[in-house]
Amino acid sequence: MAVVLSVGTRKGLFLLRPGGGGSGWDVEGPLLPGWSVYHAIVDPRDGVLYAATNNPFYGATVHRSNDLGKNWERAEEIGLPEESGLKLNATWHIEPGRDSELWLGGDPGVLFRSDDGGLTWEVNRSLLEHPTRERWQPGAGGMCCHSIQLVNGTMYIAISAAGAFRSEDGGGNWRPINKDVAADFHAEKYPEVGQCVHKLLAHPAKPERLWQQNHCGVYRSDDRGDNWERLDGNGLPSGFGFGLALDPDDADVAYVVPEESQEYHYTSQGRLGVYRTADGGKSWELAANGLPERAWAAVLREGCTFDDANVYFGTQSGSVWTAPQGVSSWTEAVRDLPPILSVEAAAV
Amino acid sequence: MATVLLPGTLAAEAGGQKRFELDAGTVGEALRQLPVTNLLFDESGELRRLVNVYVDGVDARGGRLLDEPVTEQSEVRVVGAIAGG
Secondary structure (H helix, E strand, C coil): CCEEEEEEECCEEEEEEECHHHCCEEEEEEECCCCEEEEEEECCCCCCEEEEEEECCCEEEEEEECCCCCCCEECCECCCCHHHCCCCCEEEEEEECCCCCEEEEEECCEEEEECCCCCECEECHHHHCCCCHHHCCCECCECEEEEEEEECCEEEEEEECCEEEEECCCCCCCEECCCCCCCCCCCCCCCCCCCCEEEEEECCCCCCCEEEEECCEEEEECCCCCCCEECCCCCCCCCCEEEEEEECCEEEEEEEEEECCCCCCCEHHHCCCCEEECCCCCCCEECCCCCCCCCCCCCCCECEEECCCEEEEECCCCCEEEEECCCCCCEEEECCCCCEEEEEEEEC | CEEEECCHHHHHHCCCCCEEEECCCEHHHHHCCCCCHHHHECCCCCECCCEEEEECCEEHHHCCHHHCECCCCCEEEEEECCCCC
């Protein structure tokens, strides 16, 4: 088994594989030229590569490839029912589920399910018709459902800016889980819904533990989102950011990439800095060995990922960085790609 | 048989085919026969806002758009709208 990185960019998809002899990375692409790839993932169940693809002229869709990008099929049916009065603005995140399930998050705050490998997609009615929907607002990136997590039969989703939601019945019902999560831009600072989650992850080995990088801080929950603790006063230069990564072997470890502020979407203090906590967010340390000390980069919400061995992130300036878990030192795997929207790692 | 010409991204989605000879009486009839209809039309069946169609070099949005008549000699060209800098 070898790792392959799926790097979604504004100008297509790139696949990165470790080069021969263990040095450097081989770059394949652009695949799907003409499409902005908001997220791409290799389904660990069958090796099918899926991409959430968007084009300013031809709309939002999903592509799938059975042979890692050599040939592609496009979704046949995807869209919102006419009676909703809504139209699909963008596809954002694809997440394999149980059995044959495949989930897709999109804008405007919608979730789809496919049971035929991504050819047809059925909208999740419970979320589409959620009683709080009228209180949701689009963030700068639209009203995107960007985080989908499935752990031990529980589903979590996060929408910017609607907040985080949990379902115990496979998407039949969605309960807001935003207690004590700030919405500083809102008239009511701690509303039931309307929070601007930038990324939400559940720890794979400790499923009751959730992390979120929010527009208004970094948070951890130890009770599946019923309560949240704000963590960004403990060494982080800013609570604002997008990327988030974890360590599968240690639930107390998390990585974030703080940005200066909501007004200035570049790395905090003019350096490309990843911050790591090893104590559940009680304290954070700069883990930037190997990263440029002067850089005004930006890492988007799908731009960070991890596996058992490594942490990866891609920048809007087209570089992919890798480091072993624990981050002794970062290595630039590739540079000068188009602006990077997403990075995923898979063993194939 | 009207001729329909597709730009690069759509042609790639149509298996690499850029040129289609189609039996159609209107622009709409021609476009709906293409293998990329769900990229040209949204879920409501409306032509996407930034998709322009030219019939023999004339912008069909200035005419009857999907109801614009085409003949066997017509050339229907699909073009993404010019946007940005």
